[in-house]
Amino acid sequence: MKKNSIKKWGKKLLSALVIVLGVTFLTFLLSYLSPDDAAVVKLSSMGTGYTQEMLDKTREEMGLDRPFLEQYLDWMKNVIRLDFGKSYRTSENITDMMLAALPNTLKLTFLSLMVTLIISLPIGILCAYHPNGWLDSVMRLFSYFFSSLPSFFISLIVLYYACIKWNLFKVMAEPGIRGFILPALVTGVSLSSWYIRQIRAIALEQLSSQYVYSLYSRGISRQRILWKHVLKNCMLPVITLLGVSIGGMLGGSAITESIFSVKGVGALAVSAVTSRDYPFIQAYAAWMAALYLLVNYLVDVAGRKLDPRIS
Amino acid sequence: MQNKKTKIAYFLSLAFLLVLLVFMLVAGFFLKHDPYATNLSDAFIPAGEEGYLLGTDQLGRCIACRIIAGGQQTIYSSMIVVAVVLAFGSIMGMLAGYSGGAIDSVITKITTVFQAFPGFVLAVAIAGILGPGKGNGMIALILVYWTTYARYSRSLVLNLKNNTFVRAARMCGAGRVSILIKYILPNMVPPLLVTAALDIGNVVLSMAGLSYLGLGGARPTAEWGAMMSESRRFLQTNPSLIVIPGIALFIMVFLFNICSDCARNYYDKRGSFHE
Numbered sequence: 001m002k003k004n005s006i007k008k009w010g011k012k013l014l015s016a017l018v019i020v021l022g023v024t025f026l027t028f029l030l031s032y033l034s035p036d037d038a039a040v041v042k043l044s045s046m047g048t049g050y051t052q053e054m055l056d057k058t059r060e061e062m063g064l065d066r067p068f069l070e071q072y073l074d075w076m077k078n079v080i081r082l083d084f085g086k087s088y089r090t091s092e093n094i095t096d097m098m099l100a101a102l103p104n105t106l107k108l109t110f111l112s113l114m115v116t117l118i119i120s121l122p123i124g125i126l127c128a129y130h131p132n133g134w135l136d137s138v139m140r141l142f143s144y145f146f147s148s149l150p151s152f153f154i155s156l157i158v159l160y161y162a163c164i165k166w167n168l169f170k171v172m173a174e175p176g177i178r179g180f181i182l183p184a185l186v187t188g189v190s191l192s193s194w195y196i197r198q199i200r201a202i203a204l205e206q207l208s209s210q211y212v213y214s215l216y217s218r219g220i221s222r223q224r225i226l227w228k229h230v231l232k233n234c235m236l237p238v239i240t241l242l243g244v245s246i247g248g249m250l251g252g253s254a255i256t257e258s259i260f261s262v263k264g265v266g267a268l269a270v271s272a273v274t275s276r277d278y279p280f281i282q283a284y285a286a287w288m289a290a291l292y293l294l295v296n297y298l299v300d301v302a303g304r305k306l307d308p309r310i311s
Numbered sequence: 312m313q314n315k316k317t318k319i320a321y322f323l324s325l326a327f328l329l330v331l332l333v334f335m336l337v338a339g340f341f342l343k344h345d346p347y348a349t350n351l352s353d354a355f356i357p358a359g360e361e362g363y364l365l366g367t368d369q370l371g372r373c374i375a376c377r378i379i380a381g382g383q384q385t386i387y388s389s390m391i392v393v394a395v396v397l398a399f400g401s402i403m404g405m406l407a408g409y410s411g412g413a414i415d416s417v418i419t420k421i422t423t424v425f426q427a428f429p430g431f432v433l434a435v436a437i438a439g440i441l442g443p444g445k446g447n448g449m450i451a452l453i454l455v456y457w458t459t460y461a462r463y464s465r466s467l468v469l470n471l472k473n474n475t476f477v478r479a480a481r482m483c484g485a486g487r488v489s490i491l492i493k494y495i496l497p498n499m500v501p502p503l504l505v506t507a508a509l510d511i512g513n514v515v516l517s518m519a520g521l522s523y524l525g526l527g528g529a530r531p532t533a534e535w536g537a538m539m540s541e542s543r544r545f546l547q548t549n550p551s552l553i554v555i556p557g558i559a560l561f562i563m564v565f566l567f568n569i570c571s572d573c574a575r576n577y578y579d580k581r582g583s584f585h586e
Contacts, residue, residue: 018420019420019423019424019427020427022420022421022423022424022427023424023427023428025424026424026425027436030436030437030440031440033440034440034441034442144565144568144569144572145565147512147564147568148512148516148561148564148565148568149557149560149561149564150516150519150520150523150536150557150560150561150564151520152520152523152536152539153539153553153557153560153561156539156543156546156553156557157554157557159546160546160547160550164546164547247429247430248429248430248431249429250429250432251429251430251431251432251433251435252431254431254432254435254524255520255523255524269432269435269439270524272439273435273438273439273524273525273526274524274525276439276442278440281435281436281439281440282436282440284432284436285428285432285433285436288428288429288432289427289428289429289432292427292428292429293427
């Protein structure tokens with residue numbers, strides 16, 4: 001038994017490695033295929049014009065005329081040592097920039113997920129308990145509403161009202177937790193609309209299963225069944241949902257962070273994109289993918305721990 | 312009774328959507344002002360005055376005309392993206408599901424690699440590296456969205472492959488390709504189309520997000536996301552510059568979402584196999 005599971009873990013690890021390799025390959029391929037390569041960006045950022053000769057010479061210096069595989073292996077050699085090169089925009093070490101900004105993004109993601117769970121778990125379960133009741137219909141409308149709004153629109157409107165009109169928060173995010181409240185609320189609430197529908201479906205399934213019926217027939221109160229037993233059994237699918245939405249949040253954080261001035265990875269990515277900072281964009285894609293894979297792996301593990309029936 | 316309500320909801324929402332689309336496409340030929348003509352002396356006119364239906368923006372361009380022009384572009388590019396993604400993704404999925412073996416393995420690995428990236432991250436990375444421009448934005452979104460259809464069509468093919476009527480066809484000597492085209496394909500089309508319809512709304516939102524960041528349709532095109540990011544500076548003084556494109560986006564995506572949801576409910580009842 002033990003040997004079998006080690007073999008299975010090994011296989012999983014191997015396929016994860018292959019995927020990570022594929023991910024890095026893809027990100028490197030992206031910048032290799034881009035019309036304006038590193039030499040062009042470097043020369044044009046110096047302000048003065050340049051000739052084709054200068055371009056060719058710079059390309060040679062930067063090693064951009066070598067075959068693709070050679071450049072890729074070279075980049076990978078550095079990546080393995082966690083050296084992603086220097087940003088074109090600020091000339092800082094990219095790894096340092098990432099490590100400094102990542103905690104903020106993670107904090108924001110975590111807070112948003114907390115908000116989402118606190119809002120959507122009770123409401124979702126209640127909607128399932130009274131299907132097609134007034135709460136359910138109102139929530140369905142909300143869900144349609146929020147899923148049609150672009151995230152940056154909500155953020156801008158909230159920014160306008162909360163900071164400018166009502167002066168509740170400052171426009172520039174304050175350090176510490178206070179600066180995270182608004183973006184976490186915005187992200188959390190708009191994600192809740194989707195979560196409520198999902199949790200409703202999950203809870204509905206739970207409510208129609210045998211154990212609920214048998215608990216009720218044994219005299220356990222409705223309230224207790226709902227909030228003690230059903231809630232617990234919903235957690236497993238909910239954790240899978242969390243894994244899926246973390247990916248969306250890691251990506252969508254870019255816009256929210258830049259609007260609310262949170263110094264996270266997303267905001268850095270936005271500046272990198274506007275200044276054609278290729279090494280950073282590459283590193284951003286690679287990091288986010290690696291993070292997402294890690295999160296999904298953790299969700300898998302958690303799922304297996306919570307429900308031993310999954311193999 | 313349930314069926315009647317679904318029917319009404321479907322046709323009503325479809326009617327609203329078609330009205331919006333036709334309006335956008337036709338009104339584009341009757342624009343009063345050039346959406347790109349700047350006229351600084353006419354900047355910041357409030358809505359309704361001086362013949363500008365929704366006012367002008369910071370460069371004096373008519374907002375209503377820009378909304379309509381942007382709407383046309385948004386509709387065209389989103390439909391193209393969804394069409395390409397549907398075709399390409401489904402073909403890949405069919406190849407993988409029907410052939411099985413090594414081809415399946417390779418295609419699945421490729422889709423997993425693409426799906427390892429959070430969607431928007433990949434779109435931003437691709438569009439960021441390719442540079443701004445509508446075409447690059449579309450390429451980025453195509454590369455992000457195709458995996459959904461590849462996965463979905465693969466699972467549909469796998470489900471249908473073992474159906475009785477397919478096995479009967481094999482027994483009668485039908486070739487593999489003709490089975491694929493005559494039996495499996497027609498049963499895959501409805502669910503794929505419904506997913507595609509639902510995705511149009513998402514694609515529109517993603518395009519807006521990209522153009523907000525300066526990728527995809529960047530300024531001075533009349534893309535709604537770009538209009539919103541250009542007007543960010545004027546959040547305090549002229550919030551309507553941001554609100555109007557936002558509402559336009561909302562209405563379009565809302566109608567698409569409701570319509571495709573109703574369509575899904577409607578076609579679900581009548582889902583039938585072609586034999």
